[in-house]
Amino acid sequence: xxxxxxxxxxxxxxxxxxxxxxxxxxxxxxxxxxxxxxxxxxxxxxxxxxxxxxxxxxxxxxxxxxxxxxxxxxxxxxxxxxxxxxxxxxxxxxxxxxxxxxxxxxxxxxxxxxxxxxxxxxxxxxxxxxxxxxxxxxxxxxxxxxxxxxxxxxxxxxxxxxxxxxxxxxxxxxxxxxxxxxxxxxxxxxxxxxxxxxxxxxxxxxxxxxxxxxxxxxxxxxxxxxxxxxxxxxxxxxxxxxxxxxxxxxxxxxxxxxxxxxxxxxxxxxxxxxxxxxxxxxxxxxxxxxxxxxxxxxxxxxxxxxxxxxxxxxxxxxxxxxxxxxxxxxxxxxxxxxxxxxxxxxxxxxxxxxxxxxxxxxxxxxxxxxxxxxxxxxxxxxxxxxx
Amino acid sequence: xxxxxxxxxxxxxxxxxxxxxxxxxxxxxxxxxxxxxxxxxxxxxxxxxxxxxxxxxxxx
Numbered sequence: 508x509x510x511x512x513x514x515x516x517x518x519x520x521x522x523x524x525x526x527x528x529x530x531x532x533x534x535x536x537x538x539x540x541x542x543x544x545x546x547x548x549x550x551x552x553x554x555x556x557x558x559x560x561x562x563x564x565x566x567x568x569x570x571x572x573x574x575x576x577x578x579x580x581x582x583x584x585x586x587x588x589x590x591x592x593x594x595x596x597x598x599x600x601x602x603x604x605x606x607x608x609x610x611x612x613x614x615x616x617x618x619x620x621x622x623x624x625x626x627x628x629x630x631x632x633x634x635x636x637x638x639x640x641x642x643x644x645x646x647x648x649x650x651x652x653x654x655x656x657x658x659x660x661x662x663x664x665x666x667x668x669x670x671x672x673x674x675x676x677x678x679x680x681x682x683x684x685x686x687x688x689x690x691x692x693x694x695x696x697x698x699x700x701x702x703x704x705x706x707x708x709x710x711x712x713x714x715x716x717x718x719x720x721x722x723x724x725x726x727x728x729x730x731x732x733x734x735x736x737x738x739x740x741x742x743x744x745x746x747x748x749x750x751x752x753x754x755x756x757x758x759x760x761x762x763x764x765x766x767x768x769x770x771x772x773x774x775x776x777x778x779x780x781x782x783x784x785x786x787x788x789x790x791x792x793x794x795x796x797x798x799x800x801x802x803x804x805x806x807x808x809x810x811x812x813x814x815x816x817x818x819x820x821x822x823x824x825x826x827x828x829x830x831x832x833x834x835x836x837x838x839x840x841x842x843x844x845x846x847x848x849x850x851x852x853x854x855x856x857x858x859x860x861x862x863x864x865x866x867x868x869x870x871x872x873x874x875x876x877x878x879x880x881x882x883x884x885x886x887x888x889x890x891x892x893x894x
Numbered sequence: 895x896x897x898x899x900x901x902x903x904x905x906x907x908x909x910x911x912x913x914x915x916x917x918x919x920x921x922x923x924x925x926x927x928x929x930x931x932x933x934x935x936x937x938x939x940x941x942x943x944x945x946x947x948x949x950x951x952x953x954x
Binding site for chain 2: 673676677680681682683685686687688689690701704705707708709710711712715797798799831834835840841842844845848849851852855
């Protein structure tokens with residue numbers, strides 16, 4: 508056996524095992540990911556929501572303190588955690604409230620407010636929605652951080668499977684033209700051709716979507732890192748200050764932040780005491796206006812007692828990497844046509860997974876190991892396989 | 895049987911497609927309008943090629 512054959516067998520084994528371990532989870536991710544590409548459209552279709560007031564262009568937004576008071580009137584006893592501008596619906600602002608300031612924000616109530624009138628719109632319970640269930644299955648399988656990190660590990664295996672797949676593609680194609688589809692042959696040959704063709708055509712997309720998905724599973728850890736790194740640094744001198752008893756104007760804080768970052772738009776405000784801020788600051792996160800810079804957030808910390816700006820910095824590279832990886836995973840950055848292309852690529856990925864499992868089962872039954880079949884392209888034409 | 899093809903020949907087309915896909919993945923991030931259109935075409939290409947290769951050789 509030559510060294511090349513030996514090495515190819517090893518790559519074949521890597522491809523087989525990494526694929527087999529992650530396939531079931533990748534199928535789950537592809538199937539739940541498909542509706543998530545269109546989650547806005549599906550939500551609009553399945554759930555009615557109160558429309559914000561129609562206002563002429565250029566209408567100034569409502570005072571945020573007024574808006575916040577209205578929101579809290581609908582959530583007695585709750586405290587605000589975040590104020591979030593809706594990315595897709597400029598007429599709406601979300602107020603996220605919890606029972607106490609240190610309660611787990613994933614269980615928060617979301618109140619939708621009218622940006623221009625400051626009036627209450629609705630507070631939908633999203634947790635029963637189809638898209639929410641798909642999202643939970645897709646991100647952590649309802650198993651919290653361990654579930655997330657596990658799926659991240661499956662994503663890494665998927666990436667290794669793709670790379671080893673590129674290596675074993677070569678011997679498989681030694682006697683075939685690019686895009687060969689032997690339509691007259693038996694199913695195992697046809698499906699091998701389909702697997703090879705779709706696999707190699709989608710290499711760049713599957714690698715990027717796979718790896719950005721892996722990065723997304725680390726989001727919670729990235730947030731923690733930022734909290735204990737840059738955020739702690741920015742608020743070090745406030746560490747021993749008591750929690751402010753009376754908060755300064757939210758509207759004023761956002762104005763100060765806007766002024767500190769000209770040309771940027773506020774994305775969300777974290778109230779003092781939440782994960783994204785210190786006990787003594789409003790953290791106003793702003794974003795730019797190009798498809799790329801709109802994903803990059805810049806926090807401006809406003810002293811919640813005096814209303815003055817204390818610090819504003821660009822976020823560190825590891826947070827930026829996370830934010831840039833998100834659109835590349837979601838496919839939501841190029842309008843509806845890109846979403847449709849994303850869905851088609853997702854469906855083709857399902858074909859790759861299914862044909863891959865079939866080839867493994869079929870070859871096992873025929874008693875020909877996949878490594879040998881890959882190491883020796885001629886064995887694909889073996890009568891044992893094609894019968 | 896066709897003679898063995900070299901690695902360069904085997905990977906020439908896949909390499910071009912991977913580069914085009916990468917351009918497509920990045921272009922919609924850079925800008926809107928035409929930049930979006932470039933990404934639709936570039937990322938639609940693998941899907942189109944897949945259908946084309948299969949359709950061309952489908953048994954009657």
